[in-house]
Amino acid sequence: MTLSSIAMDGNATPSVHEAARTSRIGLDWSRAVQFLMDEQQLFRARNPLSEQMATRARGHLLFGVPLHWMNDWGTPFALHVAKAKGAVVTDVDGHELIDFCLGDTGAMFGHCPEPVARALASQGAKGLTTMLATEDAGVVGELLAERFGLPFWQFAMSATDANRYLLRWVRAATGRKKLLVFNGCYHGTIEDVFVDLIDGRPHQRDSLLGQVHDLLEHTVVVEFNDLAGLERALQGGDVACVLAEPVMTNIGMVLPAEGFWDAAQEVIRRHGTLLILDETHTISTGPGGYGREHGIRADAVVMGKPLGGGVPCAAYGMTAELAQRAASAKQKAPPGHSGIGTTLTGNMLALAAMRATLSEVMTPKAYEGMNQQSCRLADGLRQLIAKRRLPWCVTQVGARVEFQFCESPPMSGAEAGEVLDGTLEHIIHLGLLNRGVMITPFHNMLLVCPQTTEAHVNRLLDALDDVVSHLLPESLIAEGS
Template sequence: MNTRTGLNWQRVQALVAAERASYIVRNPQSARLAEQAAQHLLFGVPMHWMNDWSTPFPLTVREASGARFRDADGNAYVDFCLGDTGAMFGHAPQPVAQAIARQSARGYTSMLPSEDAGPVAAELARRFGLPYWQFALSASDANRFVLRWLRAATGRSKVLVFNGCYHGTVDDVFVDLIGGMPMQRDSLLGQVHKLTDHTAVVEFNDLPALEAALRQGDIACVLAEPVMTNVGMVLPQLGYWEAAQQLIRQYGTLLVIDETHTISSGVGGYARAHAMQPDALVVGKPIGGGIPCAVYGFTEELARRVEHAKRSAPAGHSGVGTTLSANMFAMAAMRANLEEVMTESAYQHMFTLAAQLAEGLRDIIARHELPWCVTQIGARTEFQFAASAPRNGTEAQAAMDCELERAIHLYLLNRGLLITPFHNMLLVCPATKVEDVQHMLAAFESCVAQMI
């Protein structure tokens, strides 16, 4: 796939050089802080992936509120990245800020239930339709714990994932299809176990491949995003999930839906909005308004099987849970976020603006005759360098162009607009304004015009 059709690549390279120079001039304090941090931070940043942005050196954030943040040099930005969903409901939403301020004087962690625990679990049950819940510090942990519980409950060892999937840093999911063969991802560091022994991988939207894998009878669960989001957005084809769920049930396998990104679809996530019936469900990043926490829920039947597995096991550490899971601080944040921030009215505002953003991007792309597409799921929008929406992870990967992405991202950043660094995803939050969308569209069109 030629992702650069319609572009003048010499003009793109000249644009990147000019934008890098502009960034350096605009951000002397960030440059100084980056140089200082490199003396003691591995890779010069708190986490190595913070170097994955398109900038010559890391941008240092001073403060963030709502849909905006300000950097160390005082430059203001409209944030369409929002922590790659971690701040999907805005930075420091007021009800959450007030709740954690109150909780800060009442204790952080105790290894005992807080008064918020019951109400949070009840609200999760109401929203997502699953009656029993547990907590973790991240979706990565929640997915790990769910895989342990389901392997124990089913007596099966294997998990099935989709090629190009996203489920945090769970080792089991780093298996890709290369030339139709499952291969452990080359980029995975320090992995000494052969992941393909216990992980099956098939293409999203491929029902025959899914059935062939399930027919072996050794798959404990299918772990899936209902819409793929991390390799570029890939939508389920019409009728796919109805047929896939039937196959999963037919072969005695369980379905785990990871809504960490697709919670952008509505108050109950994509699965509830589309009448899916998962056996287990995970939500991470955004559920506590940006405070580290995650949740996972089970059906009544699965909860009984999980409880039986635990009670039948020898005494000792189960390998599930950490001492900070469900700490009082996180529970207070989750309760406030669920009750006062993640509301129907907030979602309706986000849906309206995301639709305006998606339509505006389509119009710009069409006017400049570029073979790109735009996908929107609720508050989440993405443009991809392909004429039509990818049908699976392989097609989505082929539509990615790191150099082109970085050129666009840097151009937008220098005009006070941040989008997700790993691909072309944009989020809106309850604090995003119509003029913010208009600002983004004007800057995007200006960028495109200078690249053709």
């Protein structure tokens, strides 16, 4: 096999005999398989320029794309984009797609916000990176402190890096080596978090390529919403921190049970462990994230993709106490590289984008409009699911909405993982793309940005209803129409 042939096989189709899964209750799987084949043909016919570009890219790009995740859309070949503005993406074949993916959160506040575009143009004419501070740095620090309630901040190029650097600071500050995460979590590609619970036992994730060190030595994993499990895991007094999203978002949405975070904070602090909240996705809740909105007092917070309006950047903040302990650890360490930060960390371009985003884009007014449309979207999804008599549910965290293949929202990563169905998701996502709508290719997550309109929401709901109608037994279609 040559490198040019290493790409997604868009001709692969699921077997009719794969129907026996709980996620497919109420569906006619033979009709779903035929629908997928028809949609693959339609996609090829609609996107000749994308296919030409995808064929060319396979000559020199591994998997034919800049990042292999770009093949996760369920399409016969990679869709290529010409431009993106607001809530609309235009592909190279001229199709306008209403975008509810929004760069998997990177463009949560719309593609190419005007204040960010202006700031980038202005800063680009004056310099891109110098490894020196600018006025923007101090202003961004002030804006972050005001917004998240934590006084001291540092920057990174991605939330992955921010999590990695913060974990190093916390281990240095506490003298403890272990990390606790929740089963099914996602905090970027920091290696330490790729540990799952399988039948109640921790297991290093098999999909983690090239990992040679045993992650189980320093990573502890428990189920989300499991207070007893959290208590047991922290009893040894050797866990430096709990790294968590306040709402799990990447295995399918898992909401905290009522009172969970109040009780969890007490358990965490009683054992001398620190709490890090990764708000990269849950910034959808409000200007200060889920933690600020719901009174979670974290020792540190991570913010990633949305912070720069689409420009690669991230930031992490900490309490004055943790900052003092971290600074003390650095002062006591031998001279040399700390292993924290990169040459482009805090570059001039990223800081200009962050200042513009925090000052003019991530505003309370923007959230007001986003939440209005996301509530309309969530209600519409529930009505559609009820009309089609599907055993699915809808979860929502601010501007983030998801429909899941189970009757009630899952309460743990294990429960959420059991109802994931990549084949069914690809069928739905491909059908939506062919109808001018795009949602996130990982599970069924949808985001609403400030430019999303009621017409956009209605377009999605109509497209999804049409797709679902092709998956149901023919005898039920007329009843639900």
